[in-house]
Amino acid sequence: MKKYSLETVVGIFVVAGLLCVAYMTVKLGKVSLIGDEYYSLHARFASVSGLRVGNLIEIGGIEVGRVERLSIDQEDQMSVVELKIRKGIKVYDDASASIRTAGLIGDKFVKIEPGSTGELLKPGGIIAETTSPMDLDELIGKYAFGDIKKDDIKESK
Amino acid sequence: MESTAKDNPFLSFFQFIGKKTLYIINNLGAIAIFFTLAFLKIFRPKQFREIVQQVFYIGARSSNIVILVGLFTGMVLGLQLFYTLNTFGSEGVLGSVVAFTLIRELGPVLTAIMITARAGSAMTAEIGILRISEQIDALYTMRIDPLQYLISPRIAAAIISFPLLTAFFDLVGIFGGYVTGVLLLGVDKGAYFYRIHAYVQMADISGGFIKSLVFAGLVSTICCYQGYFAHLLTDSHGAKSVNLATTAAVVYSCVMILVSDYVVTSFLM
Numbered sequence A: 001m002k003k004y005s006l007e008t009v010v011g012i013f014v015v016a017g018l019l020c021v022a023y024m025t026v027k028l029g030k031v032s033l034i035g036d037e038y039y040s041l042h043a044r045f046a047s048v049s050g051l052r053v054g055n056l057i058e059i060g061g062i063e064v065g066r067v068e069r070l071s072i073d074q075e076d077q078m079s080v081v082e083l084k085i086r087k088g089i090k091v092y093d094d095a096s097a098s099i100r101t102a103g104l105i106g107d108k109f110v111k112i113e114p115g116s117t118g119e120l121l122k123p124g125g126i127i128a129e130t131t132s133p134m135d136l137d138e139l140i141g142k143y144a145f146g147d148i149k150k151d152d153i154k155e156s157k
Numbered sequence B: 001m002e003s004t005a006k007d008n009p010f011l012s013f014f015q016f017i018g019k020k021t022l023y024i025i026n027n028l029g030a031i032a033i034f035f036t037l038a039f040l041k042i043f044r045p046k047q048f049r050e051i052v053q054q055v056f057y058i059g060a061r062s063s064n065i066v067i068l069v070g071l072f073t074g075m076v077l078g079l080q081l082f083y084t085l086n087t088f089g090s091e092g093v094l095g096s097v098v099a100f101t102l103i104r105e106l107g108p109v110l111t112a113i114m115i116t117a118r119a120g121s122a123m124t125a126e127i128g129i130l131r132i133s134e135q136i137d138a139l140y141t142m143r144i145d146p147l148q149y150l151i152s153p154r155i156a157a158a159i160i161s162f163p164l165l166t167a168f169f170d171l172v173g174i175f176g177g178y179v180t181g182v183l184l185l186g187v188d189k190g191a192y193f194y195r196i197h198a199y200v201q202m203a204d205i206s207g208g209f210i211k212s213l214v215f216a217g218l219v220s221t222i223c224c225y226q227g228y229f230a231h232l233l234t235d236s237h238g239a240k241s242v243n244l245a246t247t248a249a250v251v252y253s254c255v256m257i258l259v260s261d262y263v264v265t266s267f268l269m
Helices: A006-028 A136-145 A150-156 B002-007 B009-043 B048-060 B063-087 B091-132 B135-141 B146-184 B189-199 B202-228 B239-268
Strands: A038-045 A056-059 A062-073 A078-086 A096-101 A108-113 A129-131
Touching: A006 B048, A006 B091, A006 B146, A006 B189, A006 B202, A038 A062, A038 A096, A038 A129, A056 A078, A078 A108, B009 B146, B009 B202, B048 B091, B048 B146, B063 B091, B063 B146, B091 B135, B091 B146, B091 B189, B091 B202, B091 B239, B135 B146, B146 B189, B146 B202, B202 B239
Parallel strands: A056 A108, A096 A129
Antiparallel strands: A038 A078, A056 A062, A062 A078, A096 A108
């Protein structure tokens, strides 16, 4: 301790502390320092029950972004989800999006099948084909009252 | 008026409550003025050297103890939460639970309490002794503003040091949870860090830092105030009053940390 002057110790302390703060905000808090490394797409669902801002977006099981905003289109009574997707991830206009659950009671996430044949979606583009989440409550209700059919399961899937 | 209050038990009861209330409000007002004046004097010229000196005592010297406490807090959290989560078969979320607990709650609070014990008590004792040995009056006679010379650098240093030490505490605590959870008890390493990364949001982190800034203001103000006005204590004088002021400063600081923690949390939620 005695080798270093007071200023040096304070300097080391402040720099180390600021590095910790920076690590926490950038790595854990997901604050992007280098501006726009994401672009946004929109997807319209009949229902987004259980989905929240910040939920993950996956393509083939790999995290590629997060849900940025949820809003309602008053004209069509549809829920519009704004998806923030990493730049360089290609999504085509024949892509489809579905809302899934991680495990039985886990968090919801958006699964995207990126498509392959159509045109590349530009930032702000709309994913046309969507599937709403399977409503577990409804299914259990139907099962309990005995009017569940094979078709229902297939449809909601 | 005094006589009517003594005659009538009802009136004396209300007089007692009124006296206490006025006393508390007077004190709160004095502390608020004390903090505002000292805070504004931070930005006067020639404060930099004094602030660096205080950051050394409050921040750099406290980092060892904060890191030690953070490590063991994280380790015990990993241990306790592992056995709790294990009963639900969901020890995979251990990482996010440890990180949330540390970043939102334990990091700011325990850091603040450790700094109170280490640096806050020293602040009160030092300023209290300067007061009872009339050195603060000597500063006045030399036309040096004691508030600007003694108090402002300490408040500034606390505001700089608290968030930095909280960041140390959080990261070391997460590492401590890793040591017990992953290395000793065999939680999957990838799951531990992935959950932290996936679930901790910027709002949690900024909430923790807002808390630590609030604690910095509270602790430094209370400790400096108690020391600065140690000579005004009515029930003692001399060395005894420094003793009482230091005890009061530590107790008030800890109570105010926990009370304001609840208030700030309810505002942030």
